[in-house]
Amino acid sequence: MSQRAAWWNRNVAGMTFTSLLSDACYEMVLAVVPGFLPVIGVSAAALGWIEGLSDGIASVLKLVSGWWTDRLGHRKTMVTVGYFFTGTGLSLFALAFAWPMILAGRMVSWFGKGIRGSLRDAMLSESVPPEVRGKAFGIHRAGDTVGAVLGPLCGALLLHILPHQPPDLAFRRVFLLSLIPGLAAPLVFWIMVREQRRQPRPRVSMWLALRQQPAAFRRFLTAVGLFGAGDFSPTLLIMAAAVLLTPRFGGVRAAEFAALFYVARNIVYAAASYPIGALGDRVSKTALLSIGYGAAALTALGVALMFRAGSTSAWAMGALFVLSGIFASAQETMQGAITPDLTEAAARGTAYGTLGLVNGAGDLIASALLGTLWSVVSPAAGFGAAALLMGAGAVAIARVKH
Incomplete structure (x- = not known):
């Protein structure tokens, strides 16, 4: 089997295309929602707490679902259900007139996430040989980010062509149209991805599974957590762009600029993910x-x-958004590729769940703090x-032996 055949197979293709659709849905909403929130009177503090709380809940679910599927020996059904909730939750923003419905939509979507x-990352790591995991995670993140390019482009285009009177109408229509890619994602995953079921581990408790994680992986998680405490949601970066540019361009125009900057960020993210993943194999x-x-x-210092x-x-x-695309590609690709190198295959779901928990706790702290x-x-x-x-996290991760 050629090296390309080893890392580019049906599962990798299916998961890549699914993530493309799911991210197109999510980013279509994310790119325009910072312009919508001031219209309905939601503050930056409320946004930070909504983002952080949603990420925190999602991170706990990542750990629980990872451990649970290690016990069951299969993951595909739960991943499909997760994509369904992710793809439908954000459409609830169309009904929002204050922060509670924004929180509800985020909760539903992040429950799915x-x-x-x-679980998807665990399935991806099991679909390719260890020596090409960097490439597999890199191409998956690249596909994921192509969706993150298409989504904001669609959002910005729709925001531009749809009627702006009343001011919230165009935003609400964008939220409803996000259902198209959002519902396509779970369908593609269910059809394309094939799972090799593993031996169930019904007697392993969550506490035991956590205690059995290798010391090297725990040190890695400590560094990830330190960085994560400053790793704020991209929504706050978009909101910063909209706020900074409004005095010069006006509110709607500034929101369009912010969405297009986010597109540029995601183009860089997509373009850099595979090269970084391939370099990580070497x-x-x-x-x-x-x-x-x-x-x-x-990036944060520049803002x-x-x-x-x-x-x-x-x-x-715009330059800061480009720089943020570089760090996002390295962060997502390398964290996913490092985890299986430091953990046992039988507990891979729990390992990725723990990584998700640490990242989510960091997101909660970072977004709420900022x-x-x-x-x-x-x-x-x-x-x-x-x-x-984040600077302290960079120093800490450099000291982890891999």
Whole structure:
């Protein structure tokens, strides 16, 4: 079997296409919702807590679902159900007139994300030989991010051509249209992906499974968690762009710019994911991850300086979005590829679930911290704190032996 046949197979293709559709749905909404929230009176602090709480709940579900499917010996059905909830939850934003419905839509969607994310990664890691996992995760993240390019493009285009009176109407229609890719994703996964069932482990408790994780993996998780405490939601970066550019371009135009910057970020993310994954099969994955974490810290620092200076430069903001695409590709690709190298195959679901829990806890802290500092102190203080935490994570991950 050729090396390409080893890493590009039916399962990898199916999971890549599914993620493309699911991310197109999610990012179509994510790109325009920061412009919608001020229209219905939702603050940056509320957004930060909604993002953080949703990510926190999803992270707990990742651990529980990973451990549970290790016990059962199969994962496909739960992943399909997860994609269904992810693809339908955000359409509830069309009914929102205040923050509670935004929270409800996020909860439904992130419930789905929580029960399918770690399981899909475990299935992906089991679908290819160890020596080409970097390529498989890289091409999967690239496909995932193609959806993250198409989604914001569709969102920005629809926002541009749909009627703007009343101001919330175009946004609500975009949320409803996101159901098209959202419902296609679970259908594609169910049809294309084939699962090799494993030996069930019905007697393994969650606590025992966590205690049995290798020491090297625990050190890795510590560094990931430190970085994660500053790794705020991309929604806050989009909101920062919209706020900074509004004095110069006006609210709707600034929201369009922010969505297009996010498209540029995701193009970089898609283009860099496979090369970074392939490079990770040849050199130290933790070194590449440390570089990615460093790029994240520089992104947050740049946004903090723009707020401090009162800059309305679209060029500077666009450059920061490009830099964020580089760190996102390194982060997602390398974290997924490193995990199976440090853990046992029989407990792979629990391992990815634990990684998801750590990332989610970090997201909760980061988004809530940044959103609160933004509203109580200043945006510059929030992004500055994020930069410090992500920089510390870059140093910590560089010290992990892989």
